[in-house]
Amino acid sequence: MSQASRARLGKAVVETLARDLQVEFPGRNGFSSQNLWLMRQFFNEYSDKPKLQPLVAEINWAKNLLIMARCWAVWRRMRGRNRAIGMARRGGALPYAALASGTA
Structure with missing residues (x-):
């Protein structure tokens, strides 16, 4: 699978997940596809930094x-x-x- 195909598939999965979460939790904000990408970035940034995790949580x-x-x-x-x-x-x-x- 080419990198472009994987990128399109990843984008489609995140968009579908965002729609599913918005249906599952009506009236709750924060489940847009853009926010899900930001959540992924957040996880990637801090998951391997255990000393920062308590500070980030505050x-x-x-x-x-x-x-x-x-x-x-x-x-x-x-x-x-x-x-x-x-x-x-x-x-x-x-x-x-x-x-x-x-x-x-």
């Missing part, structure tokens, strides 16, 4: 999502800078000013 869902979103944004920026620095070290044409300004 923070409400919205604040946990905000923390994950900000950490993800920082990680992407740092990854981009690391690529730019590596490219510059290999003789790439990236000007130092772009690195210094944080636009790389």
Whole structure:
């Protein structure tokens, strides 16, 4: 099965699960497909970090999502800078000013 096929299947399963949960628990919020994906991300992020789990449990869902979103944004920026620095070290044409300004 190709990666694209697996992605479509995963998306369909999550959408079906979201609909089933909304039928099973009418009037309860939080079971959208987007929220289920966020729950998966939350589990993946914290399941192997037992020292963080009690601390994370004290923070409400919205604040946990905000923390994950900000950490993800920082990680992407740092990854981009690391690529730019590596490219510059290999003789790439990236000007130092772009690195210094944080636009790389």
